[in-house]
Amino acid sequence: MTIDNTNxxxxxxxxxxxxxxxxxxxxxxxxxxxxxxxxxxLLGENGSGKTTLMNMLSGIYHPDGGSIYVDGNEVSIQSxxxxxxxxxxxxxxxxxxxxxxxxxxxxxxxxxGGLFVKKDRFKEIKELSEKYSFELDPEKLVMNMSVSEKQxxxxxxxxxxxxxxxxxxEPTAVLTPQETEKLFDILRNMKKEGCAIxxxxxxxxxxxxxxxxxxxxxxxxxxxxxNTAETNPNELTELMVGxxxxxxxxxxxxxxxxxxxxxxxxxxxxxxxxxxxxxLSFDLYEGEILGVAGVAGSGQKELxxxxxxxxxxxxxxxxxxxxxxxxxxxxEIIDLGISMSFIPEDRLGMGLAASLDIVDNMMxxxxxxxxxxxxxxVTAEELANKVVEELEVxxxxxxxxxxxxxxGNVQKVLLGRxxxxxxxxxxxxxxxxxxxxxxxYTIYDALNEQKxxxxxxxxxxxxxxxxxxxxxxIMVLCHGQCSGIVEAKETTKEYLGLLMxxxxxxxxxxxx
Amino acid sequence: MNNKxxxxxxxxxxxxxxxxxxxxxxxxxAIFLALCxxxxxxxxxxxxxxxxxxKVFTGSLQSxxxxxxxxxxxxxxxxxxxxxxxxxKMKFWNTGAEGQFIMGAVFAxxxxxxxxxxxxxxxxxxxxxxxxxxxxxxxxxxxxxxCKFGTNETLLTLMxxxxxxxxxxxxxDGIWRDPAAGGxxxxxxxxxxxxxxxxxxxxxxxxxxxxxxxxxNIYFSKTKQGYEISVVGxxxxxxxxxxxxxxxxxxxxxxxxxxxxxxxxxFQVAGDGTSHTLTTGxxxxxxFTAITVAWLGKLNPTGIMAVSVLFGILEKxxxxxxxxxxxxxAVADILQGIILFVILGFDFVITYKIVxxxxxxxxxxxxxxxx
Numbered sequence: 091m092t093i094d095n096t097n098x099x100x101x102x103x104x105x106x107x108x109x110x111x112x113x114x115x116x117x118x119x120x121x122x123x124x125x126x127x128x129x130x131x132l133l134g135e136n137g138s139g140k141t142t143l144m145n146m147l148s149g150i151y152h153p154d155g156g157s158i159y160v161d162g163n164e165v166s167i168q169s170x171x172x173x174x175x176x177x178x179x180x181x182x183x184x185x186x187x188x189x190x191x192x193x194x195x196x197x198x199x200x201x202x203g204g205l206f207v208k209k210d211r212f213k214e215i216k217e218l219s220e221k222y223s224f225e226l227d228p229e230k231l232v233m234n235m236s237v238s239e240k241q242x243x244x245x246x247x248x249x250x251x252x253x254x255x256x257x258x259x260e261p262t263a264v265l266t267p268q269e270t271e272k273l274f275d276i277l278r279n280m281k282k283e284g285c286a287i288x289x290x291x292x293x294x295x296x297x298x299x300x301x302x303x304x305x306x307x308x309x310x311x312x313x314x315x316x317n318t319a320e321t322n323p324n325e326l327t328e329l330m331v332g333x334x335x336x337x338x339x340x341x342x343x344x345x346x347x348x349x350x351x352x353x354x355x356x357x358x359x360x361x362x363x364x365x366x367x368x369x370l371s372f373d374l375y376e377g378e379i380l381g382v383a384g385v386a387g388s389g390q391k392e393l394x395x396x397x398x399x400x401x402x403x404x405x406x407x408x409x410x411x412x413x414x415x416x417x418x419x420x421x422e423i424i425d426l427g428i429s430m431s432f433i434p435e436d437r438l439g440m441g442l443a444a445s446l447d448i449v450d451n452m453m454x455x456x457x458x459x460x461x462x463x464x465x466x467x468v469t470a471e472e473l474a475n476k477v478v479e480e481l482e483v484x485x486x487x488x489x490x491x492x493x494x495x496x497x498g499n500v501q502k503v504l505l506g507r508x509x510x511x512x513x514x515x516x517x518x519x520x521x522x523x524x525x526x527x528x529x530x531y532t533i534y535d536a537l538n539e540q541k542x543x544x545x546x547x548x549x550x551x552x553x554x555x556x557x558x559x560x561x562x563x564i565m566v567l568c569h570g571q572c573s574g575i576v577e578a579k580e581t582t583k584e585y586l587g588l589l590m591x592x593x594x595x596x597x598x599x600x601x602x
Numbered sequence: 603m604n605n606k607x608x609x610x611x612x613x614x615x616x617x618x619x620x621x622x623x624x625x626x627x628x629x630x631x632a633i634f635l636a637l638c639x640x641x642x643x644x645x646x647x648x649x650x651x652x653x654x655x656x657k658v659f660t661g662s663l664q665s666x667x668x669x670x671x672x673x674x675x676x677x678x679x680x681x682x683x684x685x686x687x688x689x690x691k692m693k694f695w696n697t698g699a700e701g702q703f704i705m706g707a708v709f710a711x712x713x714x715x716x717x718x719x720x721x722x723x724x725x726x727x728x729x730x731x732x733x734x735x736x737x738x739x740x741x742x743x744x745x746x747x748x749c750k751f752g753t754n755e756t757l758l759t760l761m762x763x764x765x766x767x768x769x770x771x772x773x774x775d776g777i778w779r780d781p782a783a784g785g786x787x788x789x790x791x792x793x794x795x796x797x798x799x800x801x802x803x804x805x806x807x808x809x810x811x812x813x814x815x816x817x818x819n820i821y822f823s824k825t826k827q828g829y830e831i832s833v834v835g836x837x838x839x840x841x842x843x844x845x846x847x848x849x850x851x852x853x854x855x856x857x858x859x860x861x862x863x864x865x866x867x868x869f870q871v872a873g874d875g876t877s878h879t880l881t882t883g884x885x886x887x888x889x890f891t892a893i894t895v896a897w898l899g900k901l902n903p904t905g906i907m908a909v910s911v912l913f914g915i916l917e918k919x920x921x922x923x924x925x926x927x928x929x930x931x932a933v934a935d936i937l938q939g940i941i942l943f944v945i946l947g948f949d950f951v952i953t954y955k956i957v958x959x960x961x962x963x964x965x966x967x968x969x970x971x972x973x
Contacts, residue, residue: 113618154615154957400842421845432843440843443836450829454844457829465829 099162101126101255101286102147102178107156109142116142118310119156124303126254129277129287131297131318133330134307135526137496140290143307144257147288148180149173160255179248180257183264185240187232193239194228197247219246222279225272237385238269245276255286262296263552264386267587274300292330293553294323308332331527339531339559341578342538346562347376349411350546351397351515356406358392358570366392367570369406374515379537379547381561381578383554385590389570390550391435394519397548398432399423400440410515424455428515431508433501435519435550441504444493448474448485451492452507477506481532498529505536516540519550534560554583566590617955628948633912636944640937649927661922662915668922670804674875676914677807678703678866682892683910684818685862687901691822692835692855694745698759699863700889701766702741706864707871708769709736711789711880714796714872715778722795729796729868737864738857740766745856749849763889770882778880792878798869805873814862818903831855863889898945913938 100123109117117139124130134140145151147158149170157164160176167173173180187196194215198208208214215228219242226242235243241261248256258277262270277287277300291297297304298318305315306329313329328334351374358367367389374380382390395401397408399420408416410428423430438444442451453470460466474488481502485495492500501521508516516537522530537547537560551557557564558578565575566589573589620628641651662672682699689696696702710729717728744762747753773789780790798805822828830851834841841848866888871880895913899905920934 110615112616398843400839419845419847420843421847424845434843436839439837440839443833443840445836446832450832453829454833454840457826463825463827465824465826 100124100159101128101161102288103159104143104147105157105159107143107146107158108154109139109146109151110154115310117146117153120307120310120312122305122312122315124255124286124288126286127281127284128302129281129289129300131301131304132288132290132307133292133294133297133304133326135292135330136524137498137526138307138330139310140307141259144180144259144288144290147173147178147255147257149178174251174253177252177254178257179251179253179255181241181244181248181259181261183259185244187240187243189233190231192229192231193226193235193243193246196232196243197228197250199247215246215250218250222249222276222283224276236269237264237387238266238272241265241273242276249280254284255288256280257288257290259290260292261289262291262293266385266590267554267583268591270296294326295555297326298323306330327527335527339534339556340538341559341562342542344377344542344544346378347544347546349373350376351548352407352409353397354407354409356393356396356408357404358389358396358401359404360392365404365570367396370567370570370572371406372565372572372575374546374548376514376544376546377541378562379541379549379560381557381564382548382550382567383552383557383564383586383590384567386552388567388590390519390567392570393567394432394434394517394548394550397517398430398434400432429511429513430515430517431511431513433504433508433516433518433521435523437497437500437504438493442492442500445491447491448478448483448488448503451503452477452510454507455511473507473510477503477510481506481536497524498526501525501533502529505533509536509540513540513545515546515548517548517550520552521549522556523552530556554586558583558586612956614954615957616953620952625952628952629945632945632948633941636941639944640940643936643940644933647929647933649929654923654927657923657926658915658919661926662919666803668918672914672918673804673808674873675917676910677811677873678870678875678888679891679895679913680811680907680910681807681814681866681869682863682888683895683899683906684814684903685859685866686889686892687896687899687903687906688818688831688862689856689859690896690901692831692852694748694835694852694856694859695756696741696744696759696856696859697756697893698741698744698762698860698889699892700885700887701759701763702737702860702863703867703870703885703889704763704766704770705740706733706737706867707880707884708766708773708867709733709864710796710868710871711778711792712736714792715790718793718795720795722797722799725795726798726872729872730865733864733868734861737867738861741860741863742853742857745853749852767882770880770884773880774882789880792872792880796872797878798872798874805869805875807869807873810865810869815903815907822903827851827854863892894942898942912941916941 102122102124104120104122107117107120108115120139120143132140142151146153147167149167149172152168158167159165160178165176167176188199191199194211197215198211212228219226224242224246226239226246232240232243245256261273265273277289281287289300301318303315303317304321304326306313306326308330354371356367356370357365360366370393384390392401396403399415399418399422403416406416407414410430413426413428415423415426415428434440443454449467449471452473453465457465471488477483478485478488483499483502485499492503495503518537521533521537525533537549541547549557549561561578563575564578564581564586566573566586568590576585637655641655644651644654662668682703686696686699709732713729713732714725717725720728740762744755744758747758748755775787778789780788782790798807800806801809830841830846833844833846834848834851838848841851867884870876870884872878876884891913895906895909899909916938917934920937924931924933
């Protein structure tokens with residue numbers, strides 16, 4: 091398909107798009123336009139309706155009301171097939187690739203062409219990637235690729251299928267700062283070739299560096315569209331949150347206490363026998379927040395679960411003060427009198443019972459404490475009311491199943507319960523994932539308060555800017571190994587980025 | 603792409619939760635609607651549906667004899683359904699209630715035949731205890747395999763039904779064969795001291811039903827074990843996180859579930875309904891009907907009670923009506939099927955709504971492209 095840069099039609103124009111899920115209006119009368127040869131950033135807090143809106147463009151949902159115009163014509167997108175036909179392609183947060191096939195095979199899979207695999211496909215893909223200056227080896231297997239390379243394959247797949255309108259859903263969430271720059275170069279090239287690009291993000295610095303215009307969503311409504319050149323991060327935040335906000339996190343300075351958690355030479359294996367954590371050693375002290383950074387899937391989840399007694403330990407030791415808790419079940423750890431609070435990544439699948447109400451979830455770890463065969467719902471209800479009040483949980487009442495709460499409120503319920511247990515160690519995995527800015531700051535404040543009380547906090551994070559401000563020290567994980575522990579005050583984002591990838595190249599060399 | 607045909611597109615959307623009162627009314631309406639559909643079916647058979655349904659109700663409720671027969675259908679069904687629901691609450695799909703029911707009866711008979719001279723109260727107690735322990739362990743084996751080797755409990759419990767059934771056959775043709783039956787393969791009637799007491803013109807299984815109803819309500823909503831069942835049923839990871847011993851809870855719960863089913867079997871064989879004799883037809887599908895009852899009753903003791911009564915009336919009443927109007931015995935099954943379908947259909951209506959929207963669609967054009 092030839093691309094006409096002088097085309098005056100909008101690549102995409104949305105007018106009055108509405109979409110409800112039950113009583114929740116995910117999208118309420120949204121207008122949005124994007125031209126060919128333009129990058130539009132779609133900015134908004136989690137739950138503001140960005141992904142819902144884009145899923146309607148890619149045919150996954152169907153709008154309840156409003157009109158969609160593609161290249162000047164009104165269309166109805168009923169399925170992903172329709173979207174593909176209209177030249178709309180979306181890169182989702184979770185990649186949809188076949189691990190055991192090469193890049194080229196993944197790209198040509200299900201696309202144009204006949205019944206048989208084309209012999210010249212490697213050459214064809216090589217040429218296509220050179221056109222947009224991608225760096226990609228078409229013959230490499232997807233299973234041997236880094237996250238960034240997989241993302242490149244996803245984008246090329248869309249280009250190969252003739253997409254002119256690209257939607258990227260938080261593409262930088264899984265990338266290191268360096269990889270992000272590379273992606274942005276690719277996007278700028280594609281823009282020059284006349285593609286229309288919509289990038290979903292909630293990172294302001296990225297919006298400023300890549301986009302031409304920004305459309306801001308707030309609570310399902312399109313608040314405003316501004317030219318990037320004429321705005322600044324403070325104005326964008328204000329539009330996004332709905333009121334002015336102070337964007338810095340206070341770092342509480344307090345005396346580092348005794349060593350409370352000592353992890354020594356820890357090695358963990360997954361069910362396939364692959365090492366997910368390799369010979370990891372570190373210390374956590376009272377009154378400090380130790381950040382754990384790393385590309386997603388570097389062993390963070392396994393590390394947390396192993397400390398909490400939920401993941402089998404292959405080798406090594408985990409010492410709480412001087413007690414070895416390696417190989418102990420969560421029950422045994424509690425019975426030792428150790429108060430360790432673990433706020434897992436999978437809140438509804440591990441930290442809470444989704445179909446039970448807030449009261450029942452409050453007594454998840456304490457229901458045994460009362461003697462006899464009955465549970466004590468009175469105390470649990472008191473605690474539930476306290477948590478709802480103190481952390482401003484938005485819920486009809488404490489008897490609402492937690493499944494019906496929004497992500498931020500679910501996290502507050504979980505955090506509230508864990509803090510109420512008066513812990514001496516807190517392990518949190520992606521504590522603010524999916525939370526709006528206000529809720530995130532509530533969580534940061536709560537963690538700082540615990541730190542002041544002398545609690546040791548292990549903070550698994552993904553936003554380096556936040557970690558630099560909140561944490562005392564940051565440990566970087568790369569492929570299950572510790573590539574460095576640095577003082578947060580003395581380091582930079584770029585240096586952390588280097589640590590995150592340092593052994594990626596090492597690992598690849600090993601394989602070859 | 604300028605083709606602007608007015609097209610109606612339909613899609614399904616989840617609706618906000620309805621108030622409990624509306625839901626109840628909808629279910630009552632569903633039963634009414636099911637009777638209408640059933641009525642059309644009856645009409646097709648050339649019978650006046652009003653007369654037919656009138657006969658269903660009078661046939662099952664009018665005379666004392668009919669009411670006793672109705673109770674005999676409801677009682678084992680209710681107990682077994684409660685048993686099934688204990689496992690179902692934990693999302694452990696116990697499809698083996700039929701077999702556990704049979705094994706309960708077998709263990710009860712074993713106690714009665716082995717200690718035949720005990721006084722009646724001790725005998726009944728011993729029978730109940732053997733049914734609970736024997737039947738409970740019989741069901742717990744499947745949970746053990748699930749915990750130890752990750753076997754599929756739905757298939758395993760289903761297969762165990764056949765084991766139970768053939769054990770009865772083996773006993774009938776072997777060691778328990780009644781020598782007084784003149785070569786006819788049957789198991790002897792239980793001695794009279796092993797019969798369930800009479801209370802109010804019927805065996806006192808109904809007292810057990812009421813006690814079980816109260817205990818089940820308390821167990822599910824007030825006890826630690828009931829709480830553990832809910833958490834494990836929601837997410838095993840959450841249960842492990844909370845420090846629960848998931849395997850222990852799964853096995854214990856399955857023991858309780860099958861023990862209750864087995865208790866139903868004990869009362870069936872020691873009650874009046876079966877002339878106090880163990881046969882291969884002792885369970886006659888109760889264990890499978892119980893699965894449906896537990897689901898339709900939303901795993902809630904009160905709901906299960908209501909559905910058991912409804913199913914009982916349908917079965918007993920249809921039995922009377924079909925002989926009055928000279929219809930096939932399959933009519934009752936078909937009517938039950940219709941009711942099931944309509945109620946499950948209403949489940950869909952309660953959870954989802956269908957949205958019609960008129961839009962300028964390019965559907966016409968798409969057809970052209972696909973051709």
